[in-house]
Each structure stands twice: as structure tokens, then as C-alpha cells.
Amino acid sequence: MSGQIKQVVVGDYGWIREQEFLHGIALCQLIPGATNVQLVTYVGYRLRGIWGALFSAVAFTLPAFIAIVILSAIYFKMQTLWFIEALFKGLGAIVVAIVLNACITLGRSILSDWKVALISFLSFFGFFFRWNVILIFILAALAALLLNPKGSKLKPPSHEELNPTMKKGKDYLILGPVIILVYLGLVLCYVINPQLTYLSLTLSKIGALAFGGGFTMIPLIQYEVVDHFHWLTTKEFLDGIALGQITPGPIMITATFIGYKLSGLIGALMATIGIFSSSFFILVLLIPHYDRLRRIEIVKTMEQGILGSFIGMLGLVLYNFGRAAFVDIPSIILAGAAFLALLKKIGLPYILLSGGILSILIFGFLK
Numbered sequence: 001m002s003g004q005i006k007q008v009v010v011g012d013y014g015w016i017r018e019q020e021f022l023h024g025i026a027l028c029q030l031i032p033g034a035t036n037v038q039l040v041t042y043v044g045y046r047l048r049g050i051w052g053a054l055f056s057a058v059a060f061t062l063p064a065f066i067a068i069v070i071l072s073a074i075y076f077k078m079q080t081l082w083f084i085e086a087l088f089k090g091l092g093a094i095v096v097a098i099v100l101n102a103c104i105t106l107g108r109s110i111l112s113d114w115k116v117a118l119i120s121f122l123s124f125f126g127f128f129f130r131w132n133v134i135l136i137f138i139l140a141a142l143a144a145l146l147l148n149p150k151g152s153k154l155k156p157p158s159h160e161e162l163n164p165t166m167k168k169g170k171d172y173l174i175l176g177p178v179i180i181l182v183y184l185g186l187v188l189c190y191v192i193n194p195q196l197t198y199l200s201l202t203l204s205k206i207g208a209l210a211f212g213g214g215f216t217m218i219p220l221i222q223y224e225v226v227d228h229f230h231w232l233t234t235k236e237f238l239d240g241i242a243l244g245q246i247t248p249g250p251i252m253i254t255a256t257f258i259g260y261k262l263s264g265l266i267g268a269l270m271a272t273i274g275i276f277s278s279s280f281f282i283l284v285l286l287i288p289h290y291d292r293l294r295r296i297e298i299v300k301t302m303e304q305g306i307l308g309s310f311i312g313m314l315g316l317v318l319y320n321f322g323r324a325a326f327v328d329i330p331s332i333i334l335a336g337a338a339f340l341a342l343l344k345k346i347g348l349p350y351i352l353l354s355g356g357i358l359s360i361l362i363f364g365f366l367k
């Protein structure tokens with residue numbers, strides 16, 4: 001999805017420069033939270049400060065939120081998901097094509113020389129053997145310092161580029177009340193359903209502590225909502241992840257599914273706010289400081305290593321998704337067709353819509 005975001009904000013509309021976008025990827029890898037939500041928030045902040053960040057994050061997650069609420073209502077009412085299973089089987093193959101396209105698109109910009117490519121290759125195996133995510137990022141940054149890869153594609157920003165961000169200092173007068181209102185709302189949910197307060201605050205804690213993107217949050221959430229509090233069964237949790245995978249948004253929209261199980265629509269809303277709010281606040285507070293730090297040559301070099309490790313992470317996601325999705329010939333053909341469509345610059349919504357229809361026909365009715 002990072003490749004799709006880059007295509008829109010850099011290629012199609014030119015809202016920010018490519019080097020600025022890559023800086024954003026590196027920053028989002030260093031902080032907790034869902035990476036793609038953080039990346040969209042970063043772009044919004046670059047364009048319109050705090051308000052731009054807030055509206056960008058909401059706009060990015062809203063379609064997925066609406067979709068998962070509808071699917072959750074169907075799931076918990078009918079307890080049958082044959083068409084969802086058929087849909088996910090095909091869309092899972094399409095997701096592989098999207099990730100492959102992202103690897104190629106971002107790799108062209110990030111893998112500027114063999115040293116960064118080597119860091120990416122070694123990072124892949126670090127992620128594969130389940131090393132600590134933060135440890136891999138630290139090792140990648142240190143490897144970049146030792147190898148000293150060229151950073152020609154990541155030039156330091158000019159004064160004019162930094163000036164819009166520096167002028168946004170007064171926006172923090174807005175951020176304080178927003179933080180208070182969000183967490184006050186989470187606490188007041190106790191009146192509606194005490195379990196919802198515990199869930200929202202637990203998800204907020206996970207969102208503030210889980211590094212490495214949405215996939216790293218899944219085992220933490222499972223421990224809390226399935227093993228500890230027993231709010232969902234294991235099967236329900238796995239089904240929630242499957243539903244989250246087929247929605248047009250971040251994987252951690254699965255939190256909406258969990259909240260819906262506890263308290264319907266209000267539960268879905270508060271759980272969604274809980275999982276994304278902490279990392280949002282961390283990001284907008286760090287951006288101005290990151291601007292100053294990244295002008296230092298050592299920081300720029302370390303940033304190159306972190307970006308290389310990000311490509312390694314994408315490679316592992318591609319590997320895992322491919323193993324799960326390519327179960328038969330039709331799924332491979334569907335992925336190949338989706339990849340060719342992406343190369344032809346066909347819009348992603350059209351690809352997902354046509355792929356979803358074909359998935360239900362092939363894996364549902366025809367089967």
C-alpha cells in the first residue's frame with residue numbers, strides 16, 4: 001500500500017517531493033503504530049499541519065471503518081461467511097500483486113546502491129527468523145554507518161521545504177485539547193460498557209508500544225482480547241483479521257470488528273480511535289524534531305539503512321502472503337492479472353471490484 005500512496009501523493013498530484021516521502025517512510029518505521037496510517041498522516045501534516053494530519057488519517061481509515069462495520073454486522077448476525085471466504089481467497093491473491101508492485105516502486109527509489117540492497121537482503125532474513133523489529137532497525141542503521149551508502153537520492157531539505165513545517169508550531173495549541181478529548185471519551189465509555197473502556201485503553205496502549213507496523217500488533221491484541229479478557233474466541237479473532245484484510249485500509253481496522261462485538265457501532269468507533277490515536281499523537285509531536293535531526297549527515301546515513309530494512313520487511317510480507325494466497329492455479333492467474341493491471345496504471349478500486357466479483361464466482365459459486 002505504501003507504493004500506492006507514493007503514486008498518488010508524489011506521482012499523480014505532486015503534493016510532496018519523492019525525497020520527502022522517503023523521509024516519511026523512515027520516520028514511520030521508527031515509531032509505533034500502523035505504518036501506512038502513519039505515512040498518510042505524515043503527508044497530511046506536511047500539507048496542512050495538525051489539521052491536515054487529522055483529516056488525512058480520518059479520510060484514510062473511514063472507508064475501511066464503514067466496510068468493516070457492515071461486514072461485522074453481517075458476521076455476528078448470520079454467523080456464515082462462505083461468500084467472505086470466497087472473496088478473501090481471491091482478494092488475497094490480489095494483495096500479493098499489490099505488495100509486489102509496492103516492492104518494485106519503492107525499491108527503485110530506496111535501493112540506490114548495492115550497500116543499501118545488501119542491508120535490505122539481510123533485513124529480510126532478520127524478519128524471517130523473527131528477530132526483534134527494533135533490533136533489526138538498529139542493526140540496519142548501524143550497518144549503514146559502517147558501509148556508508150551514498151545518499152544522493154535523499155538530499156537534505158532546503159530552508160523553503162522546512163519553513164511550512166516550522167510555521168506550524170502554533171498548531172500544538174490545538175493538539176493538547178484534542179488529546180484530552182480523545183482520552184476523556186475513552187474513559188467515559190465506562191458508562192456505556194466497562195469492557196469497552198478496558199478494550200479502548202488496551203488498544204491505545206498497544207498502539208503506543210507496538211513497533212513494526214500493523215502485523216506486529218496482531219499477537220499483542222490476541223493475547224489481550226482472546227487469551228486474557230476472553231472477549232472473542234480464537235475463531236472470531238481470526239475471522240476478524242480475514243475481514244480486515246479485504247477492506248480498503250490498514251490491517252488494524254480489525255480493532256473495529258472487536259469493538260463492534262462488545263458494543264455495536266459505538267464500540268467499533270471507540271476501538272478504532274483507541275488503536276490509532278496514540279501513534280497519531282506520537283507522530284505529529286516528532287515530525288518537527290525529525291526535520292532538524294535528519295539534516296545531520298549521520299542521521300541521513302542511518303535513515304538509508306532503515307529504508308533498506310523496510311524493503312526487507314515488504315519482501316517478507318510478500319513471501320508470507322504468497323504462501324497463503326497461492327493455493328491453486330486460479331489464484332496465481334488472478335494475482336498475475338492484477339499485477340499487470342497495476343503496471344497499466346488501472347485504478348486500484350476497479351481492480352479490487354472486478355477481482356472481488358471474479359473471486360466470488362470462481363471460489364464461491366463455481367466451486
